[in-house]
Amino acid sequence: MAQAAAVAKPPAPPRRRRASATPRRLPYLLIAPAALLMLGFIAYPVISVFYYSLQNYNPTKPWRNGFAGFDNFVHAFTDDPQFWDTLTFSAKWVFVEVGLQLLFGLALALIVNQTFVGRSLGRALVFSPWAVSGVLTSAIWVLLYNSQTGITRYLADAGIGEYGTSWLSDTSTVFPAAIVADLWRGVPFFAILILADLQSVSKDLYEAAEVDGASRIKQFWHITLPHLKDAIVLSTLLRAVWEFNNVDLLYTLTGGGPAGETTTLPLYIANTSVDAHNFGYASALTTVAFVILLFCSMVYLRLSKFGGGDK
Amino acid sequence: MITKEATEVTPVPVRVPGAPDRRPTRHRRAWDEAPRWQIYLPLGIYLVFTLVPFYWILLFALRPAGSTSLVPWPMTFEHFEKVWNERDFAVYFQNSVITGVATLLLTTGVALAGGYALARFDFRIKRGFMLALLCTQFVPGALLLVPLFQIFAELKMINSLGSVIIAETVFQLPLSMILISGFIRNVPYSLEEAAWVDGCNRLTAFRIVVLPLLRPGLIAVGSFAFVHAWNHFLFALMFLSDQTKQTIPVGLNTLMSADSVDLGALAAGGIIAAVPVVIVFAFIQKWLITGFSAGAVKG
Numbered sequence: 001m002a003q004a005a006a007v008a009k010p011p012a013p014p015r016r017r018r019a020s021a022t023p024r025r026l027p028y029l030l031i032a033p034a035a036l037l038m039l040g041f042i043a044y045p046v047i048s049v050f051y052y053s054l055q056n057y058n059p060t061k062p063w064r065n066g067f068a069g070f071d072n073f074v075h076a077f078t079d080d081p082q083f084w085d086t087l088t089f090s091a092k093w094v095f096v097e098v099g100l101q102l103l104f105g106l107a108l109a110l111i112v113n114q115t116f117v118g119r120s121l122g123r124a125l126v127f128s129p130w131a132v133s134g135v136l137t138s139a140i141w142v143l144l145y146n147s148q149t150g151i152t153r154y155l156a157d158a159g160i161g162e163y164g165t166s167w168l169s170d171t172s173t174v175f176p177a178a179i180v181a182d183l184w185r186g187v188p189f190f191a192i193l194i195l196a197d198l199q200s201v202s203k204d205l206y207e208a209a210e211v212d213g214a215s216r217i218k219q220f221w222h223i224t225l226p227h228l229k230d231a232i233v234l235s236t237l238l239r240a241v242w243e244f245n246n247v248d249l250l251y252t253l254t255g256g257g258p259a260g261e262t263t264t265l266p267l268y269i270a271n272t273s274v275d276a277h278n279f280g281y282a283s284a285l286t287t288v289a290f291v292i293l294l295f296c297s298m299v300y301l302r303l304s305k306f307g308g309g310d311k
Numbered sequence: 312m313i314t315k316e317a318t319e320v321t322p323v324p325v326r327v328p329g330a331p332d333r334r335p336t337r338h339r340r341a342w343d344e345a346p347r348w349q350i351y352l353p354l355g356i357y358l359v360f361t362l363v364p365f366y367w368i369l370l371f372a373l374r375p376a377g378s379t380s381l382v383p384w385p386m387t388f389e390h391f392e393k394v395w396n397e398r399d400f401a402v403y404f405q406n407s408v409i410t411g412v413a414t415l416l417l418t419t420g421v422a423l424a425g426g427y428a429l430a431r432f433d434f435r436i437k438r439g440f441m442l443a444l445l446c447t448q449f450v451p452g453a454l455l456l457v458p459l460f461q462i463f464a465e466l467k468m469i470n471s472l473g474s475v476i477i478a479e480t481v482f483q484l485p486l487s488m489i490l491i492s493g494f495i496r497n498v499p500y501s502l503e504e505a506a507w508v509d510g511c512n513r514l515t516a517f518r519i520v521v522l523p524l525l526r527p528g529l530i531a532v533g534s535f536a537f538v539h540a541w542n543h544f545l546f547a548l549m550f551l552s553d554q555t556k557q558t559i560p561v562g563l564n565t566l567m568s569a570d571s572v573d574l575g576a577l578a579a580g581g582i583i584a585a586v587p588v589v590i591v592f593a594f595i596q597k598w599l600i601t602g603f604s605a606g607a608v609k610g
Contacts, residue, residue, distance in 0.1 A: 026428070026432070026513075027428040027431075027432035027434040027437075028428075028434065028436075030424040030425060030427055030428035030432075031424070031425045031428045031429070031440060033421045033424060033425070034421050034422065034424070034425035034484055034488060035425075035440070037421065037477070037480065037481050037484060038443070038447065038481060038484065038485070040462070041459065041462065041477060041478065041481040042447055042450055042455070042481060042482075043443075044458070044462070045455040045458035045459055045462065046450060046455065048458040048461075049454070049455065049458060104357075107353065108357060111350055111353055111354050111357075112354070114350055116347070116350050116351070120596070120597070122354055122358070123596065124592075124593050124596050125358060125361060125362065126354070126357055126358060126361050127592075127596065128361065128365075128589060128592065128593075129361055129364075130592075131538055131585075131588045131589055131591075131592035132542070132584070132585045132588060132589065134542035134543060134544060134560055135542070135544050135560040135563045135564050135567075135584075136542065136560070136563065136581050136584050136585055138567065139368070139563050139566075139567060139577055139578075139580070139581040139584075140364045140365075140367065140368045140581060141364065142567060142572070142577070143367055143368055143371050143574060143577065143578060143581075144363075144364055144367050146574065149371075149379060149574065151367075153379070154381070184360070184361070184364060238448060238486075241448055241449055244451075245451035245452065245453060245454075246453075247453045247545070248543070248544060248545065252564055252567055252568075266451055266453060266454060269454055270453060270454070270456075273454075273456070273457055274456070279457055282454075282457075286451065286454045289451065289454070290449060290450070290451070293449045293451075294446070294449050297449060
């Protein structure tokens with residue numbers, strides 16, 4: 001058998017085969033595990049969300065379940081003021097949060113990119129909140145903002161403000177309070193990504209600029225910033241999407257309150273599905289959120305001409 | 312090894328008659344040499360903002376319940392004992408370690424294979440696959456909870472750490488793969504080809520030539536995966552109903568949402584949650600920055 005096969009097919013010269021290298025199936029084999037995991041645990045759930053968005057689906061009210069067409073969407077856009085409120089708050093949250101993170105993160109990266117005594121310790125310290133994100137950030141800031149033993153108490157002792165106030169339960173202070181808590185761990189993220197990219201700027205460029213007598217501001221504007229552009233565009237986009245989608249922080253910090261003041265759209269969706277069991281409607285809202293994100297991201301990438309410059 | 316600093320402290324010029332005028336004109340000042348105060352002042356302010364919350368949680372964890380002192384003295388470890396023993400943090404800790412390490416290994420392994428394919432081959436579905444990877448970034452993980460729950464229920468994986476490990480891995484994969492393929496692209500292909508010529512097969516060439524150069528990148532990606540799995544709580548909250556299967560963030564959330572919040576216990580639990588991640592982070596900090604900077608490889 002083996003011999004017959006060998007006779008029928010003269011073996012190709014092995015060296016040449018290997019040199020020409022690309023076995024056709026290899027790349028597919030290599031991406032198969034990742035592709036399968038993503039098909040099963042992202043693509044399929046996404047599709048089922050689209051499917052449910054056209055259904056009345058509420059496990060606690062099975063008699064009303066069934067095909068609903070676009071009723072869920074119509075309801076969201078025409079008579080659900082909460083949808084609009086949470087959508088506006090989401091936009092405000094993402095805009096302010098990511099803007100400030102970018103500003104401070106860029107500044108921080110530029111500072112710790114310099115050579116100075118104690119640089120590695122300084123870096124480790126200012127970046128450390130990045131590592132303790134999530135629920136822990138909330139836990140820490142819940143302690144800080146606590147009305148009895150939080151920072152307001154000590155401020156009141158010092159004659160600033162009054163006793164017993166909690167910045168998290170007052171509608172006028174909850175937004176900045178939550179923003180600050182989120183900045184605490186968000187700024188290091190930006191700084192790390194930008195710093196990584198800063199390190200690959202060639203020193204020669206700056207030296208050449210020196211020779212030409214360019215000021216540091218000019219160097220920043222004409223060398224550093226253009227070099228960082230792709231990193232900034234990408235990290236801003238990822239962060240914006242992440243801030244939009246993230247429910248951990250606000251869920252555990254404010255619970256969306258006081259009086260729904262800090263409820264983002266995803267938080268509203270989570271409440272609708274997990275607490276109210278209205279899964280059909282929640283799926284419709286998810287679909288809307290997904291489309292909005294996708295649309296905004298595309299517009300953003302187009303406007304910023306991402307990756308246009310190099311390669 | 313002559314630094315800019317050294318050139319700047321040239322001694323006061325002594326005028327030698329006849330010598331060319333060597334009065335220092337405008338000094339060459341690279342961008343990385345701002346005046347000291349421009350570094351230390353903003354850094355100091357930012358450091359205060361960073362460290363006060365850390366100090367605060369330490370304060371609550373170490374001072375006796377009911378104390379309002381701003382110094383954690385007399386020091387007590389009652390909160391830690393309570394959280395570790397009575398609030399099951401010993402069990403949560405173990406579960407979190409398992410979840411974190413498994414997610415790290417799975418993510419890095421799968422992303423390494425996929426990343427290699429994306430970096431080194433041209434194949435028909437490559438563009439589509441890349442686009443799919445990017446699109447996953449817009450998928451709100453939290454909002455897929457219900458369908459994911461149904462899937463894991465179908466697979467009889469509810470209440471096993473496996474469900475959380477898979478979910479965390481899947482949501483870490485796209486970005487990890489994009490990053491790793493970027494790192495691999497930075498390793499000159501000619502290095503690999505040279506190894507083939509020397510008789511290595513693809514796998515050996517990869518192991519001997521590429522993998523060592525990828526180390527900073529892999530450490531960065533792996534640590535990201537670990538930290539995310541360690542910190543994230545929604546998946547664990549939803550897929551693990553058994554108390555003894557829970558992870559630390561869920562434990563923290565329980566402490567926070569209790570009717571009367573025990574601030575000391577919350578602080579102690581927070582520190583237990585933070586310590587491993589901070590250690591890992593301090594350790595890999597150097598790798599993290601190089602890992603993300605593209606020019607890590609000398610050609």
